[in-house]
Amino acid sequence: MYPIRLIVVGKPKAEPIILLEKHYKKLIRPYARLEVIEIPEGKGQHTRQLLDEAARIKNALSGFQRPVLLSATGQQSSSEEFASWLGSRMDSGESLAFAIGSSHGFHPSLNAEISERVALSAMTFPHDLCRIMFLEQLYRAFAILRGGAYHK
Amino acid sequence: MYPIRLIVVGKPKAEPIILLEKHYKKLIRPYARLEVIEIPEGKGQHTRQLLDEAARIKNALSGFQRPVLLSATGQQSSSEEFASWLGSRMDSGESLAFAIGSSHGFHPSLNAEISERVALSAMTFPHDLCRIMFLEQLYRAFAILRGGAYHK
Numbered sequence: 631m632y633p634i635r636l637i638v639v640g641k642p643k644a645e646p647i648i649l650l651e652k653h654y655k656k657l658i659r660p661y662a663r664l665e666v667i668e669i670p671e672g673k674g675q676h677t678r679q680l681l682d683e684a685a686r687i688k689n690a691l692s693g694f695q696r697p698v699l700l701s702a703t704g705q706q707s708s709s710e711e712f713a714s715w716l717g718s719r720m721d722s723g724e725s726l727a728f729a730i731g732s733s734h735g736f737h738p739s740l741n742a743e744i745s746e747r748v749a750l751s752a753m754t755f756p757h758d759l760c761r762i763m764f765l766e767q768l769y770r771a772f773a774i775l776r777g778g779a780y781h782k
Numbered sequence: 783m784y785p786i787r788l789i790v791v792g793k794p795k796a797e798p799i800i801l802l803e804k805h806y807k808k809l810i811r812p813y814a815r816l817e818v819i820e821i822p823e824g825k826g827q828h829t830r831q832l833l834d835e836a837a838r839i840k841n842a843l844s845g846f847q848r849p850v851l852l853s854a855t856g857q858q859s860s861s862e863e864f865a866s867w868l869g870s871r872m873d874s875g876e877s878l879a880f881a882i883g884s885s886h887g888f889h890p891s892l893n894a895e896i897s898e899r900v901a902l903s904a905m906t907f908p909h910d911l912c913r914i915m916f917l918e919q920l921y922r923a924f925a926i927l928r929g930g931a932y933h934k
Contacts, residue, residue, distance in 0.1 A: 638864055644799030644805075653796075706858050706904040751903035752858040753919055754933065763915070781906065 632720050634768070637690045639683055639732040640671045643760045654765035661772040666761075671732060680737035687729045687740060694727035697744050699736060700764060702754055704747025709781060712748065713771035730760050748754045783815045784829060784872050786920070788843045791884040792823045792834055794910045813924040818913075818931050823884060832889035839881045839892060846879035849896050852916060854906055856899025861933065864900065865923035923924035 642648050651666075659666050667690050672682030691697040698721055707715070719726055728748070729736075733756070752762045773780035794800050803818075810816050819842050824834030841848040848871055859867070870877055880900070881888075885908070902915045925932035 639860075644802075646801040646805075651800040653798075702860065708854065708904050709906045714907065750905065751915075752860050753864065753902065754861045754922065755915065755918060759914070759918060762911070763903075763907065766907060766911060770906065 632661075633663045633665065633725055635690070635694060635725075635727040636664065636666045636719075636761075637727065637729040637758065638666060638668055638761055639687075639730070641668055642761065643756065647758045647762060650762045651765060654762065654769055657769045658765065661776075662768075664768070670770055676734060678723055679732070679735070682738070683732055684737035684740040687736070688743070690746070691727050691729060693725075695724040696727065696746065697728050698728045698746045698748055699711055699740070699744050700750060700760065701741075701747050702729045702749055702752055704749035706749050706752055708765060709770050710774060712767060713774035714772045716727065716747075716768075717730065717775050727774070729755055730764065730765065733757055783833070783863055784813075785815045785817065785848060786915065787817045787819060787842070787877075787879040788905050788913075789819045789821060789839055789879065789881040790913055791821055791882070791909065793820055794913065796910065799910045799914060802914045803917060806914065806921055809921045810917065810924065813928075814920075816920070818892075824904065825916075829889070830888060831884070832886055834887035836892040837929050839883075839888075840895070843879050843881060843896070845877075847876040848878050848898065850880045850900055851883045851892070851896050852880055852902060853888070853893075854901055854904055856901035856905055858901050858904055861919060862926060864919060865926035868923045869927050873875075880916065882898045882916065883907055885909055902910065 655664060669686040669690060672679035750760060750767065770781050815830060821842060824831035824874065885921040902912060902919065922933050
């Protein structure tokens with residue numbers, strides 16, 4: 631089954647977020663082998679923290695042919711456009727890994743190194759909520775590709 | 783205190799959504815008098831259902847000087863742009879009402895009648911999750927206007 635890795639910083643603290651994540655992971659299970667990697671939050675002052683996280687994110691992205699940063703500055707696309715992009719990646723057999731940054735975003739070195747971006751919104755959302763938004767959108771993409779009733 | 787009305791179709795069924803809604807409503811309380819109006823889902827076949835909902839939404843929007851539809855087809859704006867738009871509305875003293883459609887969106891008659899749009903994303907999200915995304919973004923807008931640490 632198609633492997634997709636999601637890299638996130640920190641563990642969600644709020645119970646509703648944990649429950650929603652479980653819910654969407656279960657929905658995705660028939661379509662992809664999704665692996666959520668939680669890296670620890672970087673320590674110290676702002677830039678130092680982002681640098682720490684960048685090293686860990688880079689490490690978790692390594693070996694994947696198509697590393698993608700989830701970022702509000704990426705191309706805004708509709709759910710249909712995202713589904714079609716995902717479908718092409720799966721058809722090409724490329725392994726996919728997505729990363730959601732911490733609340734300060736990504737260190738410039740990571741932004742410079744990885745050019746592929748997907749935007750969940752032009753607005754900024756808490757990174758815990760972004761996890762849910764991404765998983766919902768991933769499930770929606772599979773529903774669109776399959777042609778089900780979920781996406782009307 | 784500044785009144786803001788949010789009109790939504792149906793009640794959220796999932797417990798995590800109910801909890802997150804409560805959480806953000808509490809955060810917003812010091813900044814605005816937010817009122818969430820839940821109108822019942824329209825009945826019958828697709829177009830009939832949307833027409834039913836449109837009548838109820840129009841009714842709930844009436845009397846508000848600035849009625850706004852939340853729609854993926856609206857202008858994509860950043861959190862800062864949304865906050866600045868909200869700040870101008872509050873400064874002008876206009877009363878604000880937002881509507882989130884059901885999973886089929888809005889009836890064309892409502893789209894034709896109300897031109898102001900705000901997009902939470904170019905992607906389609908479940909309307910229950912849109913409630914949370916909107917409330918979070920409203921709170922974030924107040925945090926931006928106030929200049930707090932929430933929005934970094």
